[in-house]
Amino acid sequence: MQTFDIFINIPFAVTPAQGIDEGLLTGVSPAKKRAYVDALLTEIEGFSDESYAWDIRSLTLGGGTISSLSAEDFRRLMLGIKRWLPLTPETPVFATADPGGLTVGHTNELRACGQPQLVMRYFTSDVREADVLGVRSPEAEMGKTDILFDQAGITNLAMKVAVGIAGQTPETLLRTLRLANRTGVMRFELLCVGGECNEELFELATNWLVEHGFERVTTYDFVKPGGENPLVVNWYQAATGDEPQCGRIAFGCATLSVDDTMMWSNTGNIDTYSSCADSMNMILAGSLKLTDEIRQQQRELDAAYRY
Numbered sequence: 001m002q003t004f005d006i007f008i009n010i011p012f013a014v015t016p017a018q019g020i021d022e023g024l025l026t027g028v029s030p031a032k033k034r035a036y037v038d039a040l041l042t043e044i045e046g047f048s049d050e051s052y053a054w055d056i057r058s059l060t061l062g063g064g065t066i067s068s069l070s071a072e073d074f075r076r077l078m079l080g081i082k083r084w085l086p087l088t089p090e091t092p093v094f095a096t097a098d099p100g101g102l103t104v105g106h107t108n109e110l111r112a113c114g115q116p117q118l119v120m121r122y123f124t125s126d127v128r129e130a131d132v133l134g135v136r137s138p139e140a141e142m143g144k145t146d147i148l149f150d151q152a153g154i155t156n157l158a159m160k161v162a163v164g165i166a167g168q169t170p171e172t173l174l175r176t177l178r179l180a181n182r183t184g185v186m187r188f189e190l191l192c193v194g195g196e197c198n199e200e201l202f203e204l205a206t207n208w209l210v211e212h213g214f215e216r217v218t219t220y221d222f223v224k225p226g227g228e229n230p231l232v233v234n235w236y237q238a239a240t241g242d243e244p245q246c247g248r249i250a251f252g253c254a255t256l257s258v259d260d261t262m263m264w265s266n267t268g269n270i271d272t273y274s275s276c277a278d279s280m281n282m283i284l285a286g287s288l289k290l291t292d293e294i295r296q297q298q299r300e301l302d303a304a305y306r307y
Contacts, residue, residue, distance in 0.1 A: 186227025
C-alpha cells in the first residue's frame with residue numbers, strides 16, 4: 001500500500017485578482033464547468049481498480065475555488081470522490097473558496113467528506129487595495145461566510161493574504177493580518193502580487209505571523225500546530241522517493257502526479273481534458289521515470305522551498 005496526497009484541480013475563479021490569478025479561467029459557462037466536473041469524475045473512476053488500496057493522507061481541492069462551481073456540480077464531484085477514493089471521516093480536506101461565495105450545499109458536502117480546512121482568498125481588508133486587485137473587499141463578505149461556518153461546524157480555517165499590492169503600506173498590511181487572524185485560523189499563505197516580492201512588506205508580514213504563533217514551514221506558508229496541509233509542505237518531497245515515502249495523485253487539467261517510480265502530467269488544455277478524460281493516452285501530456293538524478297534535483301528544490 002502506498003501513501004498519497006490527492007489534489008483535485010479546480011481551474012476556475014469567479015472574480016480574478018489582478019497579479020494573482022492569471023492562470024485561472026473566468027467567465028466560463030455553467031455548461032463548460034459541468035463538462036469539466038464530468039471529466040474529473042471519469043478520470044477519478046478510471047483509477048478505481050487501484051485506488052481502493054491507497055492510503056490517502058490528505059485531499060486538496062485548489063488551483064481555483066470551489067465557490068466557482070455550483071452547489072450541484074460540487075455535490076456531484078464530492079459524491080464521486082467519496083465513491084471512488086478511500087477517504088475516511090478523519091481525512092484532512094483542504095478547499096479554497098472566496099469569502100461570501102460559499103453556499104450551505106458547499107459546506108455540507110465538505111463536512112460529509114472528512115475534516116475540512118477552508119482556505120479563504122482574503123487578500124486584503126483595505127477597500128482601495130481590493131479595488132486595485134479587482135475583487136470585493138473580503139471583510140464584509142466574510143460575515144456571510146462566518147454564519148455558514150457556524151452552521152456547519154467548520155472551525156479550521158486558512159487565509160491567503162496578498163503582499164505587494166500597489167499602494168499597500170505597512171499599516172494597511174498589518175490591519176489586514178489582524179482582521180484575517182480570526183477565531184479558527186490555523187494557517188496563512190502569503191501571496192506576492194505579480195510574482196515579485198516586496199521584501200520590506202514580506203518581512204513585516206513574516207515577523208507579525210511568527211510573533212502571533214504561526215510557524216514558518218515553507219517560503220510562503222505559516223501554520224499553527226495541526227494546521228499544516230501536507231501536500232503544500234511536501235510539494236517537492238513527494239517526488240524524491242525519500243522516506244517516509246508519499247506520492248501525489250492529481251486529477252484535472254494541468255496537473256502533475258508522482259508515485260514511487262514515475263511522474264506524469266495531464267494536458268493543460270481544458271477542452272482536450274474535458275473531451276478525452278476517458279482516455280489516459282489522450283489526456284497524458286508526458287511521463288518521466290524517476291532516476292537518481294531527477295530525485296536529487298527534487299531534493300534540492302525541496303530544500304530551497306522549505307524554510
